[in-house]
Every structure is written in C-alpha cells, then in structure tokens.
Amino acid sequence: MIDTPERLTQYAALLGDPAAKNKILVSMGTCGIAAGTTPVLDSLRAALETRGLANSIRLVEVGCMGLCHSEPTIELHNAETGQQVIFGNVTPEQAGAVLDAFSGEIKGLDTISRGWYYPEEEENVNGVPQARIALRNCGRINPEKLEDYIASKGYQALAKAVTKMTPQDVVQEIMASGLRGRGGGGFPTGVKWSFAAREKNDSKYVICNADEGDPGAFMDRAVLEGDPHSVLEAMAIAGYAIGSGNGVIYIRAEYPLAIQRLQIAIEQAKHEGLLGENIFGSGFAFDIELKYGAGAFVCGEETALIHSIEGMRGEPTFKPPFPAVEGLWKKPTIVNNVETFANVAAIIRKGADWFTSLGTEKSPGTKVFALAGKVKKVGLVEVPMGTPLRDIIFGIGQGIREDKEFKAVQTGGPSGGCIRANKLDTPIDYDSLIALGSMMGSGGMIVMDEDDCMVNVARFFLEFTLDESCGKCTPCRVGNKRLFEMLTEITQGKGTPETLDKLRNLGQTIKDTALCGLGQTSPNPVLSTLIQFPEEYEAHIVDKRCPAGVCSRLITYTITDACVGCTLCARNCPVGCISGERKQKHVIDQSKCIRCGVCYDTCKFHAIAKN
Amino acid sequence: MSCAACDSKCVNVIEKFPDKTAALTAYMASLPIGPDRNLNRGLLIQSLHKAQGIFGYLPEEVQRFVAEKLGLHLSEVYGVISFYSFFTTKPLGKYQISVCTGTACFVRGAGKVLDEFKRYLTVEEGETTEDGKFSLGALRCVGACSLAPVVMVNGRVYGNVTAKKVAEILSECN
Incomplete structure (x- = not known):
C-alpha cells in the first residue's frame, strides 16, 4: 500500500532513475501492433535470451511513440553511454542488428532523428519543434506497470494536492495555468472546476470524456493506451478540487486495447490505495468506473454523453443548466477530455507558471495533433501553442507526399474548416483558428494536396454529420440534409450561382439555431471552403469542371496518342468499356464508362487524359 | 406482426x-x-x-x-x-469487413475501396451477403492513419488498400 506521500517517495527512490537502465522500448499501441510490432517484440525477446542479455537489457512494451510513419518503431537506451536512438520500420529479422547497436555498431537499420521529440524532463533545445506534456510518458513507459509510472514522477501531483493544498488551491492553480479544454471547445478548465466546486451537494461527478469520435484524431487513444495512470491521477485531483468522490470514464467501445489498459491501471491503483478510501492518508476518497460508448459521435457533447451514461439515447439537452450545476444523475458534474486531464498532473507538480511559459498568452501549454493525410511523415505530434502550421506540416511532417503541391489543411474535423497556403504562417491557438473560420477541435490535422477537391471534402464532412446527427433539433437534422443535397448537386455539375447563396444562408442559420455543439459547427466545413476556395465552387458551377479531377460526374477519361496498345487498361477496366487491338490505340466507350479511374491509375504510359 | x-x-x-x-x-x-x-x-x-x-x-x-x-x-x-451504431439487430457475416472512412483514409481513396467491395459482394454498406459470409460496413478512424486507406476484417488491419487489393483480401477469407 502506498498510503502516505513518504511511501510514494521511498518507492520511487527504490525504483531508481529510469534513465539508468539499459532498455529497448517497443511501440505497442494499436497502430504499432497493426503495423506488425508483435513479431518484432518476440524476435527481440528471443535474441536477448540467446545472447544471455535478458537480465542486463530490459525490453519495455510502451504505448504510441507518435512515429506512425515508421512503425514498427523501437527506441534504444544505453545507460552507460547515454545513447538514445530510435529505429523505424524494424523487422523481426533485424533483432540481432538492434542488439549489436548497443555496442555502438549501427548497421542496416533505419535511424530516426532523436530530435523528433523530447520528453518533458529535458531542456528545450533550439530547433526541436516538439514539447511533450500530455504525451510525456507515451512511448516511454510500460502502461501496464504502475512502477514505471511512479518512477516517472507518477502520483506525486496527487500526493501534493491532497496533502499540501486545499481544494481551492487546486482550482486556483488550474485556473492560473490557463489550461483550456483540449476536446475542442477551449473552455477554461479551472473555471469549469470552480463552477462545480461552489455547488453544495453530497455527491458530485468527475467524468472523463474518452469518446474520441473525430475521424482522423487519435491522441486520446494514444494517451489511454500509453499512459493510463496519468488520466486516473488527474481525475482524482479534479475530484479533490470540486469535492467529488466519483469518477466515470466514458470510453468508446471501439478502443479495446485502451479499455483493457485502463482496467489494469484502475485495478493497480485501487490495490495500492491510490484510488479508494483515504488516499495518501488525507481522508479523501475517490473511485473510478468505466462506462462504454456504443458508437455515436454526438456523445462527445457533454449533455449527450451524460444521457448516454444514464442509459438513454445520447441526445443533447439545452444548456443551462450546465452540467457543473446539474449533470449526471442530476448532480454537479464536470466533463473533461482525456488530453485535458493528461496535462493536469504536470501542472500541479510543476506549477502554473511553468505551464504558462509554454504556448501563447491566451492558450498556454501545448496541443497534440494527429498529423495525417498527404503529408510525408504521418504521426502524433505535440507542439507548444502558437507554433505556425508551416512548422508542423513542412517541418515535422516534412512536406507533401510525392512532392505534390500543398492545397489545404483541415483542422477541427467535422466542426472545423480548411486553411489554405497563404495562411500557413499563422501561429495556431484556439482563437487564431477560429479567426480563420476553422477551429482547434480535438486536434485532427489532415493535409490535402492538389488532387483533393474542396467541394468534395466539404461534402464528405457533411455526410459524416448527417450520419451522426441525433435528429433531435430541426436545423441539424433537416438543414444539414439540405446542405448535403446542394453540395451533391454541385459535385454533379447541377449547381447554379443561386446554390451558393442558399448554402451560405442556410449554413449561417444552422449555426445560429442548432441545439448543441455538433449542429452549431456542422456547416463550418462548407462555409470555410466557400470563403477560402470560392474559385473551386465556381469551376464546378460555371465551367462544370472539377479542377482536382475528383468529382466523377464532371470528368471524362480519354485515351491519347501516347497509347501503345499494351491492353493493360482494357484488362483492368471493371465494366469492359475499353476496346482496341493489341499494339493499336485503344478507345473508351463513354456511354459505358463509370469514371472509376482504374485505367488512369494502371496506365504505364500516361496515355489516359483526365478532363 | x-x-x-x-x-x-x-x-x-x-x-x-x-x-x-x-x-x-x-x-x-x-x-x-x-x-x-x-x-x-x-x-x-x-x-x-x-x-x-x-x-x-x-x-x-x-x-x-x-x-x-x-x-x-x-x-x-x-x-x-x-x-447507437455499435448495436445490431441482425446477425452479421462470418467475416466482418469494415472500410475506414475517416478523413485520412478518405483523402487517400477509401471511397474507391468501399465501392469495389460493394461491387464484388453486391451488397450495400451495412448489409450481409446472402450466404452469411461477409458483412460490409464503414467505420470512422482506427487511428492507423499512416497506413491509410485501411480495411479491417475481423479485427485484422490491412493497410494501403487499393481497389485492386480487394479481391486479394476477400480471397484470404476462407
């Protein structure tokens, strides 16, 4: 039992400095496993046994390192030399080479620059773009071992909060840190806590929103899979601050590995007395239970989420009353997102001043982004607020795949918008993104190139919203349907200039009148692309042309004189509409062509023209 | 009734x-x-x-x-x-095929992959083939965005899927 702060300190000292051990970190998040980390782990374990190194080099299964572009990734820590190297795209056959690398000989391995990120403990080195607070332990500790978390200063913040601070001090510290909700809204966390703290009620709730639903964002999953104890610790701190003994984590059923690791972590914390009665001998009691989502994006909205926990359809209700006054089971409740919680322990441990030294004045700290799409280095990045988009996309992401031309970056998922090249130098924080017609959202960042059609992208997000609208309020249920139909007309070449006016008017009306955050932000992808890319809409409407060559109704494929008659396209055409003799120019029967583009993709002689 | x-x-x-x-x-x-x-x-x-x-x-x-x-x-x-979309009132096929239609997969061609599955299996999204072998669905983001577009078959992830690979994936389901 770790029932006093002294015991925690003693235990941490007993575990020693994690940096003083030889180890190999193996990335075992969902994405790492999908990319084939398990056989690499097995092969490394076998190689350690064979060479008799199993006792001198520790093999650590860690969560996501954020280096999605090079999975399976492993990291080497040599305690004697202080050497730390990351290898990417590791195969099971390379296990021997990895162990050789311990003696300094690196051969045949794909080395990734160590400067890609640095953990919280290390000094900010010039030229290193990332700063890790929320992801401080992700990819560095074994998430299934409590001792790993404790050796990395785990639960010290909780010990400090419950034994040395009053609940008011804790609320004050979070307020002073300026931490804002990382789920997208950006509401000041400390203010939210203060609302719940001043309510008089014998039972209150702390809810962790782990219903990550933005398609293309997976930072919450990375935290839960890579560092679950950091969330539990923060929830207990929040409970102490607002006077609540009950924590609930609402997590997507689609995240089985995260659920499993949370269950293990809760069990461990309860066993050691870090959750339960009389935490650190302070008299404060806190317990956490897991509740599962069942696939509804709208449940990311806090009132809908609460209804879902209560076993009802996840429909939002009007605010006020805010959950801080009347939430779960009609009790005062705070709902915070996973990434928000992941910042809390570090703030309590190191102080609000340290936190505000990072980021911008109105948005202190860092933000995790899931950088994906047409960028060279897809990954999970954490940067100080105020970092320009260009540094993320062209610095960390190393630019566009196949060196095509950057067109836009989409932030904020279905609630956000597209930002084009001329705005890439904007330092990003909550307010600057809103000024650009987009929003922070949960941190999805999808990069698009010249081959992406902005009208079609807007239509994609609208389709998502249509799917996910709960149907309770008319503006969202019917309005978005009409927006979607108009966008479909445009992509089919049936749009008129009046369609654009209708889109703007209806979009604004939905923003003004929808019940919850989902509806109020759902027209953003349309409105932002209308402002940022008017020429693309006009090309579809006036010229009946899709400049990016995506909208299939507006393109025709023809075979040019470059055709050598290799017959490849004819053999691959799914509808058999390409004819011609071998070694003769082929022809596409336009009446049968379904414009699937298979011929265009398969032709080796660039003899298919797309217009 | x-x-x-x-x-x-x-x-x-x-x-x-x-x-x-x-x-x-x-x-x-x-x-x-x-x-x-x-x-x-x-x-x-x-x-x-x-x-x-x-x-x-x-x-x-x-x-x-x-x-x-x-x-x-x-x-x-x-x-x-x-x-809730996670719950189903109809039995699913032996092989549950889920095409990721998250944003990263979308911009990298998930739509074409989904269309190809529909064409091959002659079912629409959310349906099961008559022989009860395949169910076709879409899911939003498995978080393997570096492998986009991604298809999941009974929990196994296939990355960098193209329309051409669809037949290959189906032939592995036996």
Whole structure:
C-alpha cells in the first residue's frame, strides 16, 4: 500500500532513475501492433535470451511513440553511454542488428532523428519543434506497470494536492495555468472546476470524456493506451478540487486495447490505495468506473454523453443548466477530455507558471495533433501553442507526399474548416483558428494536396454529420440534409450561382439555431471552403469542371496518342468499356464508362487524359 | 406482426442457446439491479454490450430479456439499440469487413475501396451477403492513419488498400 506521500517517495527512490537502465522500448499501441510490432517484440525477446542479455537489457512494451510513419518503431537506451536512438520500420529479422547497436555498431537499420521529440524532463533545445506534456510518458513507459509510472514522477501531483493544498488551491492553480479544454471547445478548465466546486451537494461527478469520435484524431487513444495512470491521477485531483468522490470514464467501445489498459491501471491503483478510501492518508476518497460508448459521435457533447451514461439515447439537452450545476444523475458534474486531464498532473507538480511559459498568452501549454493525410511523415505530434502550421506540416511532417503541391489543411474535423497556403504562417491557438473560420477541435490535422477537391471534402464532412446527427433539433437534422443535397448537386455539375447563396444562408442559420455543439459547427466545413476556395465552387458551377479531377460526374477519361496498345487498361477496366487491338490505340466507350479511374491509375504510359 | 403470427423460419435464440442465455443471466445477476428503474437504466448499455458479445446480435427476444431483467420497457431498450451504431439487430457475416472512412483514409481513396467491395459482394454498406459470409460496413478512424486507406476484417488491419487489393483480401477469407 502506498498510503502516505513518504511511501510514494521511498518507492520511487527504490525504483531508481529510469534513465539508468539499459532498455529497448517497443511501440505497442494499436497502430504499432497493426503495423506488425508483435513479431518484432518476440524476435527481440528471443535474441536477448540467446545472447544471455535478458537480465542486463530490459525490453519495455510502451504505448504510441507518435512515429506512425515508421512503425514498427523501437527506441534504444544505453545507460552507460547515454545513447538514445530510435529505429523505424524494424523487422523481426533485424533483432540481432538492434542488439549489436548497443555496442555502438549501427548497421542496416533505419535511424530516426532523436530530435523528433523530447520528453518533458529535458531542456528545450533550439530547433526541436516538439514539447511533450500530455504525451510525456507515451512511448516511454510500460502502461501496464504502475512502477514505471511512479518512477516517472507518477502520483506525486496527487500526493501534493491532497496533502499540501486545499481544494481551492487546486482550482486556483488550474485556473492560473490557463489550461483550456483540449476536446475542442477551449473552455477554461479551472473555471469549469470552480463552477462545480461552489455547488453544495453530497455527491458530485468527475467524468472523463474518452469518446474520441473525430475521424482522423487519435491522441486520446494514444494517451489511454500509453499512459493510463496519468488520466486516473488527474481525475482524482479534479475530484479533490470540486469535492467529488466519483469518477466515470466514458470510453468508446471501439478502443479495446485502451479499455483493457485502463482496467489494469484502475485495478493497480485501487490495490495500492491510490484510488479508494483515504488516499495518501488525507481522508479523501475517490473511485473510478468505466462506462462504454456504443458508437455515436454526438456523445462527445457533454449533455449527450451524460444521457448516454444514464442509459438513454445520447441526445443533447439545452444548456443551462450546465452540467457543473446539474449533470449526471442530476448532480454537479464536470466533463473533461482525456488530453485535458493528461496535462493536469504536470501542472500541479510543476506549477502554473511553468505551464504558462509554454504556448501563447491566451492558450498556454501545448496541443497534440494527429498529423495525417498527404503529408510525408504521418504521426502524433505535440507542439507548444502558437507554433505556425508551416512548422508542423513542412517541418515535422516534412512536406507533401510525392512532392505534390500543398492545397489545404483541415483542422477541427467535422466542426472545423480548411486553411489554405497563404495562411500557413499563422501561429495556431484556439482563437487564431477560429479567426480563420476553422477551429482547434480535438486536434485532427489532415493535409490535402492538389488532387483533393474542396467541394468534395466539404461534402464528405457533411455526410459524416448527417450520419451522426441525433435528429433531435430541426436545423441539424433537416438543414444539414439540405446542405448535403446542394453540395451533391454541385459535385454533379447541377449547381447554379443561386446554390451558393442558399448554402451560405442556410449554413449561417444552422449555426445560429442548432441545439448543441455538433449542429452549431456542422456547416463550418462548407462555409470555410466557400470563403477560402470560392474559385473551386465556381469551376464546378460555371465551367462544370472539377479542377482536382475528383468529382466523377464532371470528368471524362480519354485515351491519347501516347497509347501503345499494351491492353493493360482494357484488362483492368471493371465494366469492359475499353476496346482496341493489341499494339493499336485503344478507345473508351463513354456511354459505358463509370469514371472509376482504374485505367488512369494502371496506365504505364500516361496515355489516359483526365478532363 | 407478432412473433407467433410469423411463419418464417426465424429462431428464438434465447430458447435455442441455453448456454448463451445462462451466460447472460449470470452476468445480469451480477449487476446491482434495484427497484429504481432510472438507476437500472444506467446498466442498460453495458448489458447490451454483453448480450451482443454473447449472441452476436440483438434480436427482439434478447431485447425483451434484457428489458425484463432491468424492469424497463422494450421500447426504451429498442430506442437505445437503434440510436447507437455499435448495436445490431441482425446477425452479421462470418467475416466482418469494415472500410475506414475517416478523413485520412478518405483523402487517400477509401471511397474507391468501399465501392469495389460493394461491387464484388453486391451488397450495400451495412448489409450481409446472402450466404452469411461477409458483412460490409464503414467505420470512422482506427487511428492507423499512416497506413491509410485501411480495411479491417475481423479485427485484422490491412493497410494501403487499393481497389485492386480487394479481391486479394476477400480471397484470404476462407
């Protein structure tokens, strides 16, 4: 039992400095496993046994390192030399080479620059773009071992909060840190806590929103899979601050590995007395239970989420009353997102001043982004607020795949918008993104190139919203349907200039009148692309042309004189509409062509023209 | 039409699989079910997860079974099932194919992959082939964005899928 702060300190000292051990970190998040980390782990374990190194080099299964572009990734820590190297795209056959690398000989391995990120403990080195607070332990500790978390200063913040601070001090510290909700809204966390703290009620709730639903964002999953104890610790701190003994984590059923690791972590914390009665001998009691989502994006909205926990359809209700006054089971409740919680322990441990030294004045700290799409280095990045988009996309992401031309970056998922090249130098924080017609959202960042059609992208997000609208309020249920139909007309070449006016008017009306955050932000992808890319809409409407060559109704494929008659396209055409003799120019029967583009993709002689 | 009036060959899974029913009964007996139906409702979603895990889907008799145990109306249970996309009232195929249609996969061509699956299996999204072998669905983001577009078949992830690879993936399902 770790029932006093002294015991925690003693235990941490007993575990020693994690940096003083030889180890190999193996990335075992969902994405790492999908990319084939398990056989690499097995092969490394076998190689350690064979060479008799199993006792001198520790093999650590860690969560996501954020280096999605090079999975399976492993990291080497040599305690004697202080050497730390990351290898990417590791195969099971390379296990021997990895162990050789311990003696300094690196051969045949794909080395990734160590400067890609640095953990919280290390000094900010010039030229290193990332700063890790929320992801401080992700990819560095074994998430299934409590001792790993404790050796990395785990639960010290909780010990400090419950034994040395009053609940008011804790609320004050979070307020002073300026931490804002990382789920997208950006509401000041400390203010939210203060609302719940001043309510008089014998039972209150702390809810962790782990219903990550933005398609293309997976930072919450990375935290839960890579560092679950950091969330539990923060929830207990929040409970102490607002006077609540009950924590609930609402997590997507689609995240089985995260659920499993949370269950293990809760069990461990309860066993050691870090959750339960009389935490650190302070008299404060806190317990956490897991509740599962069942696939509804709208449940990311806090009132809908609460209804879902209560076993009802996840429909939002009007605010006020805010959950801080009347939430779960009609009790005062705070709902915070996973990434928000992941910042809390570090703030309590190191102080609000340290936190505000990072980021911008109105948005202190860092933000995790899931950088994906047409960028060279897809990954999970954490940067100080105020970092320009260009540094993320062209610095960390190393630019566009196949060196095509950057067109836009989409932030904020279905609630956000597209930002084009001329705005890439904007330092990003909550307010600057809103000024650009987009929003922070949960941190999805999808990069698009010249081959992406902005009208079609807007239509994609609208389709998502249509799917996910709960149907309770008319503006969202019917309005978005009409927006979607108009966008479909445009992509089919049936749009008129009046369609654009209708889109703007209806979009604004939905923003003004929808019940919850989902509806109020759902027209953003349309409105932002209308402002940022008017020429693309006009090309579809006036010229009946899709400049990016995506909208299939507006393109025709023809075979040019470059055709050598290799017959490849004819053999691959799914509808058999390409004819011609071998070694003769082929022809596409336009009446049968379904414009699937298979011929265009398969032709080796660039003899298919797309217009 | 009530179940009794239906002359189709549908089976009552509660009666047909006593061991499965026993497993669900045991799970529900472990829940803190009390007289307050509002509080019982808080146990509904986890019970449905368990029931779907046991039976594979949630036909009417299973819904009725859960409703009775929790003291809820069948309409309340059905209302919840129909709201959440994770729950299904129809049996799924032996191979559940999910095409990721998250944004990263979308910009890298998930639409074409989904169309190709539809063409091959001659089913629409959310349907199961007549022989009960394949169910086709879309899911939003498995978080393997570096492998986009991604297809998941019974939990196994296929990365960098193109329309051409569709036949190959299907042929592996045997």
